[in-house]
Amino acid sequence: MSKIRVAVFGCGAIAQRRHIPEYASNPNVELVAFADPNKQRAEEVAAEYGGKAYENYEDILKNEKLDAVSVCTPNYLHAPMTIAAANAGLHVLVEKPMAVTAEEGEQMIEAAAKNNVYLMVGHNQRLMPPHVKAKEILESGRLGRVLTFRTSFGHPGPEGWSLDGRDSWFFRKDEALMGAMGDLGVHKSDFIRYLLNDEVVEVAGFIGTIHKEDTDVDDNATCIVRMKSGAIGTLMASWTHYKGGDNGTVLWCENGVVKIGTGQGDEVIVELTNGTVETYKVGAMATNEKQVPSGVIDDFVQSIITKTPPTISGEEGLRSLKVILGAFESQDTGSIVKL
Structure with missing residues (x-):
């Protein structure tokens, strides 16, 4: 070939x-x-x-x-x-x-x-081994329905990642149009849709530039989302996690809780209401410091x-993007946006 x-x-x-x-x-x-x-x-x-x-x-x-x-x-x-x-x-x-x-x-x-x-x-979050494992666990049905969740993605910002450092396009509104939300938030809206096999139907966004200077792109966002299934949760994106960056997700279900990337970062922890605790070490998550394929x-x-x-697919990417765009609309209008 x-x-x-x-x-x-x-x-x-x-x-x-x-x-x-x-x-x-x-x-x-x-x-x-x-x-x-x-x-x-x-x-x-x-x-x-x-x-x-x-x-x-x-x-x-x-x-x-x-x-x-x-x-x-x-x-x-x-x-x-x-x-x-x-x-x-x-x-x-x-x-x-x-x-x-x-x-x-x-x-x-x-x-x-x-x-x-x-x-x-x-959208590489879907392919990270702990995320794949967590989806498998949820789909087994042992935990019952996901009721509430939080998912977040934070690091110190593009300064240390981009080849141009503080002069990077990431900070220029005309080239980036969105900051932490376009960089990290859209990963999380995509991930939660994939993980729960569900769609976001409503979003409220609190988005702002809290700490980065000389830029008008957002460096932080916290969003409240309601899924089609009725589950509600928060989605957070930050460029100001100067210590203790985060790519963690916690899902509270009928029969227990699933914690992804909250401990060592490469773990999925399942705590069932019957007292059993299971820990799966399934391979690392990629971070800016440690690139794994x-x-x-x-x-x-x-x-x-x-x-x-x-x-x-493009269709999947668009659905995930619409969640973020909805959050910006919510920030601009001060109202909850239906998707």
């Missing part, structure tokens, strides 16, 4: 730490080209992994023979780049949030459908090889 020819648009932190090395270690992939407005960055990556460096993604689409692309750029570019690649007949893996408006998300889904290509969104790239490649639509 000939290898899947891939180009990467954007050579920042997520591309360098996840997408590019994970494509490189996949035997079915050939990395063909890299685009970044900072051409030196694209050149450094091309020197390390092979392939050609470009300043402009449109030149890649014109000049290279490809099968698929990863879009790893600032949020405002996700839609135009995805649509251009889909229109060129290429499968697309786009970073989250898939878009900055619901309309953009819909246009991306349409472009992929029209061109008969796959669109996948990089996300599974997203391999999943995307597998989809293309087996001609199977990705489970983390």
